[in-house]
Amino acid sequence: MTYVPLDVAHVALAATLILINGAVSWAFALGLGRTLFINATRMTIQLALIGFVLKWIFEQTSPLWTVALALVMVLVAGYEIVSRLSRRPRGIEAYLLGSGTLLVVGTFATVFAVAGLIGPDPWYQPRYVLPILGMVLGNAMTGIALTVSTLLESAARERPAIEARLSLGADRFTAMAVTLRLALKTGLMPILNAMAASGVVSLPGMMSGQILAGIDPIGATKYQIMIMFVIAGSTALGVVIAGYATVLLITDARHRLRLDLLHPPI
């Protein structure tokens, strides 16, 4: 079992497969040619760049650079959460909510998994910290975006019911309990489904990567199971934090539902 490096010529050869997409777009008049070209180029440049950045950071001994890249990842993921919302809260709070939740969840899950479970010496090596953080952020981001958007949309739809409960003397969390529960459930679905399907329908990315890199499948499986639990736990934590924060964001201290604090639907 050895790792076979790929040379640039082979990567270029793989790129010819994008012509299939081009042919499909042309044959069915989908008009996707431009998007296809831009997005394929973006993907290549972004991945190449992150490759060089990671290589450079791995060569540094200072954990400061690791933290800096981790923060950039958190901020970008937070921005991505907000951009997935069809109704956006006005102001900067939504970005704080997204990135803040991810910062808490990402720190907790990464320290727990790397320092507590994997235990390299020293534990803060970027080659462990950054990939784990990336996987946690990617999944938590999906869950949080679903939770927040479900909450905002169903709060708008269920406004009469929420205000009926407020009028009857309920506090804001009681009044929004039904809505919040639906949002939490929606946010947790992807990770629950991923756990059910993994290994049968799909081989998870990290496990596939380790196997390609020449790791024994049993070892790769152990890693994958561990990371699934870490992802599930941190997504649940993130979804709950973001759910409660969103309730606070669209209500005020006088326990009013303040949908006027949202931008109109896009």
Next chain:
Amino acid sequence: MLRVEKLNIASLPPLSFQVADGECMGIEGPSGSGKTRLARALADLEPAHGHIFVNGAERLETPPPEWRRLVRYLSAEPGWWSDTAREAFPVDAASQKARERLLASLDIAPDLLDRPVSLLSTGERQRLALARALIDDPPVLVLDEPTSALDPGNTALVEELLRYRLLSGCSILLISHDRAQIDRLSDLRLQLAPLHEAATGRAGAS
């Protein structure tokens, strides 16, 4: 007693009025004149500057859930959050007794409580929502078109129930398009100006 001092609701002139215990104030005005916004502001569901007192308690000095037990707002299209109406009522023994009495006086068959809310008629939902709003005897009632979906018979039942509440000292603010209903029930009335007049008035003042 409800006392309102210089309540400022966007685009309306500042409002001051008071409604004594056992009095009913009819609120009239064309669509868009701010009747519903006034009702929501009284229950503190919408931000508004100014003072509102109920028996000496000031709105912003009272915790919101408690305030809304003092000033009970019933919207024109009340929402439901549970499958059946029964879950929307409190479950303690005293409330159950009160519920039976309210349902009887509004002529609602008890089995409607366990039917899915979505299968009830608009009128049935409206009467159930009124029962839900009256169950803890709030001292001030703000009712937005409480009989809009009811036939004359049921309207009479609701008015009878409200009259009984007035006798027991409740203050009622009644929004209604039905002039005759306001004539029948109210001791005083508040006439809100059509939107364009209110807007002109504001422009003149500023």
